[in-house]
Amino acid sequence: MSEVDPNALFLPNLEGTALAIYVVSIVTGVVAFVVVSLRTYVRFHEQAFGLDDGLMLGGMVIYCVEIVLACLGAKSGLGTLNAKLNATQLVNSMMYLMLWMLLYICSLVLIKSSICMTMFRIASANQVYRICIFILLGIVISTFLTTFIGVLLLCQPVEANWNTSLVLEGKATCASMDAMIGLSYASTAGSIATDMACAVLPGFILWRTQMKMRTKLWVSVLLSFGSLASISTIIRTPFIAYYLNPADNLAYHVGNITLWSNVETAIGLVAGSLPSLRRFILTAVKKPSTDSENNKSNDTPLDLVTFGGSTPVASGGPSGGRKSRNRSFKNPTDLGTSVATVHAHGDGDWRRLRDEASSYDESKSSQGGIRMDYTYEVELSQGPEHRPAGFVR
Known part of the structure; x- marks a missing residue:
């Protein structure tokens, strides 16, 4: 600690995990912002902006604030060893981590709710799928409420989550770290389960729609792209155990949780928005065709089947x-x-069309x-x- 400036609020240089948090958060944030902005523009342009679009846009707004907090946390000490931090940086890094965590939970529930509402429009004619989607949405919201309220109740007052001196002075009380770890594992399990459900369920729903097989596969791949978010969740899971020993470079280890959670959120934003941009992308890359080719309908428009509206x-x-x-x-x-x-x-000389279950008797019919x-x-x-x-x- 002798080489560390005791009055510095931020690190002069970033390296290792801290640098990765800073760079990856900005890059994924820019990509997600561009994709969601295009989705919002297309939906407004088509006069089909719906609840799922609003939820996704809300998740993007919160994610922008997450990125700011993640970068400030990295500059304050997240992803950096304790030996390179002063006392102020240690406290501030945990403060930014806690604020980031609360916003991360909020953005994730909005993104997954948006995907659920999108699937609900696809399956609007199938009661079984509608019930499954409602159950999935219920799990998403329940996981959000449990995690969000649980994080707020870990310490009273909330400031004690990052300022441990309040606990030492007897001005605050905190639950054991076992509660924090249990809450983190429960949130991780719920996140992985809902990610996989959001990836698998669209395939079953689209299989029964009146779309060409090529279109079904294309849309299923786009929606299932969100399953990659669960990979990020699995990668960050081992770092939860470091909460058991806060004195063992906690800021350094939990920085990986921030890093991979930001990747997870960005994947959810992009995966949930790509289906809405399918026609926009195809129009952008497709070469100009003749008028006759433009008048042909290759398959059912994606937004007609998937996103409803008054088409x-x-x-x-x-x-x-x-x-x-x-x-x-x-x-x-x-x-x-x-x-x-x-x-x-x-x-x-036309004959009546009938199926095998019809009781129609052709010999008794006199109508041509x-x-x-x-x-x-x-x-x-x-x-x-x-x-x-x-x-x-």
């Missing part, structure tokens, strides 16, 4: 219960109308079937500003 349904034919999609002409100066005429004939002919009449005209000089209609 209109294109339809044609005799059904009057559906609303037709309003499509504009490629040339913005063209004005046009579309008329559809349907004719039904009873003298055709239904034929539909579509006739489209389109009238185009140009706006006045685009008409040739001297043109009179």
Whole structure:
């Protein structure tokens, strides 16, 4: 301690785990911020911003504050040996760790709740999946409440969590470190379980949707990307045991918990936002195609199936219960109308379609079937500003 400036609040240079916390937190924060910002822009642009988007955006805002606290903690001593810290830095590093921990818990519950709400929209027509998602959401919220309240109740007042002098002077009381370790392990187990559930459940839900197999696999991979967050959780788990001996370079060892938890949060933000950006990404990388190719529908749009919203349904034919999609002409100066005429004939040679369970008797039927002919009449005209000089209609 003789070489340490006793009045310094922050370390002059970062190295080892402290440097990793500082750099990784900033890099992952920037990546997560860009992805979530794009998601928010796309959802607002499509006028489909929903509860899941709001929850993810809230998790991103809290994560930005987490990054600031993690960097301040690293500058104060998180990830650094006690021999290189003064008394003030030891106290401040634990203070930043405690504040960071509370915000980490809040951001994680918002991110996982957002993913649950996204899956709920996918499975809106399946009661069994809806119940499973509600159970998963209940586990996420219960884990959050248990951990958050437990951390606040470890010491009274809360300041004693980082200022141990209050305990020595008899001005505060704290639970045993066994309680802290038990709480940490319970939170870790709940986090891993919910991470895996958020990764596996989308696969079962998407399997029954009316999407092409390629699209199902693509969306499942995007949503299951969040399972990588559980790897970060597993890596940080062994460092929880260092709470048993706070005098043994606690700030140095628990810095790894901050490091890998920030990685976990960033993965959750990115994984939860990528499905919303699927069409945006494909549009950005896809080469321009012909008008006919643009009018073809390759598969069900992801945001129609996954994210709900008031997307209109294109339809044609005799059904009057559906609303037709309003499509504009490629040339913005063209004005046009579309008329559809349907004719039904009873003298055709069509046969009635039926399944094996139908009790329909073809020999008793005298009806020939239904034929539909579509006739489209389109009238185009140009706006006045685009008409040739001297043109009179």
